[in-house]
Amino acid sequence: MRYRRFGRTGLDLSVFSLGTMRALGSPEVMQAVIEGAIAHGINHIETAAAYGASEAYIGRALKALGQPPVYITTKLLPQGDAAHVQRQIEQSLERLQVPRLDGVALHGVNTPEHLAWLSSEGMAMLQQLQAKGVIGALGFSSHGSLSVILEAIASDQFDFVNLHYTYFQQRNAPAIAAAAERNLGIFIISPADKGGKLYQPSQRLQELCGPFHPLHWSYRWLLSQPAITTLSIGPATVAELAFPLAVADQVDPLSPEEQAVGDRLQAVMQETLGRDLCQQCYACLPCPQEIHIPEVLRLHNLAVAYDMTEFGKYRYGMFGRAGHWFAGQPANRCTECGDCLPRCPSRLEIPRLLRETHEQLQGSSRSRLWQTI
Known part of the structure; x- marks a missing residue:
């Protein structure tokens, strides 16, 4: 596993992060997946209050594993006043059983209305909690238009950004460049699943990507870009970890064959x-x-x-x-x-x-x- 600096957050994250939207079957499954991820060198877990029992399962798993040295990022929706936001953060801390969050992202800055919320008392509360050390890095994820993403980046209120960006969907390339210019950490959302269901490629795609598996080639295309810090993987079981992580030590520029x-x-x-x-x-x-x-x-x-x-x-x-x-x-x-x-x-x-x-x-x-x- 290789590690990269997560922009101005100063955190050195593994180039693959554990996304936890899918590992929701039981606390036991979550613990096994987290333990397996750590064994493969992953040091960053990403979750959200909206992911059902995910935060509670993570908190229970980390406690059972003796609080291993991993970074935790959670997300909350961009809505509500200061009291609502403070309550959301307190509940996440309680469920995760940690005194501090290494990262908090606004979950889905997708619309102009969400951009307007950045001037609200709720956002001000997040910044106060960050100043107090309750929150480390502050970021946002987006499934919205490029213009919305660029405006959020240009607000200079964030330390990192979570974006959809793969070879098969390069619309957000200007946002990647803008984030890198401002030294933001860059986290790529679901490059295997939303990026093309690349774990189940068509025969045609396999032939075109040969001799590489389409999933591995797509990961290499992303990892060859130094501005990108980390890629999300979302295994539902421990068995789903090994194959995607086979290229976790390959971050050099693409070879002529690639x-x-x-x-x-x-x-x-x-x-x-x-x-x-x-x-x-x-x-x-x-x-x-x-x-x-x-x-x-x-x-x-x-x-x-x-x-x-x-x-x-x-x-x-x-x-x-x-x-x-x-x-x-x-x-x-x-x-x-x-x-x-x-x-x-x-x-x-x-x-x-x-x-x-x-x-x-x-x-x-x-x-x-x-x-x-």
Whole structure:
């Protein structure tokens, strides 16, 4: 396991962090997963008050393991007044059975309303608790638009940021650069699952990434970027730890063979989609029907070029069901009004592509895992 400085927090974190949204089966399972993670060199556990019993399970596990030297970050929703925020922090401390939190992140700064909360008394309370040493680093996670993320970073109120960013979704690259410029720690959210269900890759993707496993290649692509501190992994069992951590000591620049995989993926994307390739410029937004056209077409790109259809169904099924956590309505809401067409520099036949994508990916609807607990 390698370790990197978490930006201006000063913490040296393992390049993989233990995310705990999935290890919720029982306190015993959580303890086994934490013990296994520590044995592999992981020194950072990330959780949230919203993850059901996760905090309580972590607190019980760490106590049983003799309070091993690990850093703990939890998250709370950006809402409420000062008293509410103070109560939330006190409850997290009690559940985790620790006197201090190494990190606290606002859970989902996704909208302009969340940005406005940064000027509230609730945010002021977090800063007071940080000044008192009850909280170490203060950060935020976001599933929102790039503009919201950049504005939150530019506020200079945060020490770290949790973002979605992978080879297959590079929209947040400017946010990564902005965070690095301000010396923020950078934590990558769910690069295996939300990044493409890479632990269950299609045969096509495996062939294109060969001789590397797609999951390992994607991790290497991220770890080769020095600005990125740590990647989240979310094993539900101890058995799920070993395979993803096989590249935990590989943080050097991509080798020529690894770089060739990226070149091949890019070429195949262009060749397969041709004039139907969405370049992800976002010029088509806003849509009068609130369809997230670029995200729908990104899933179309991946399904057609790499046969990432199961991943596409997994994500597409969340449209219209996850609110600001996964914004946008399903593509069948398109009325073919043509509003987007003159704004598309690639002159894509957007209504046709939306219709085709809906027909291909309209699998069963989903909700966020932690909202079902």
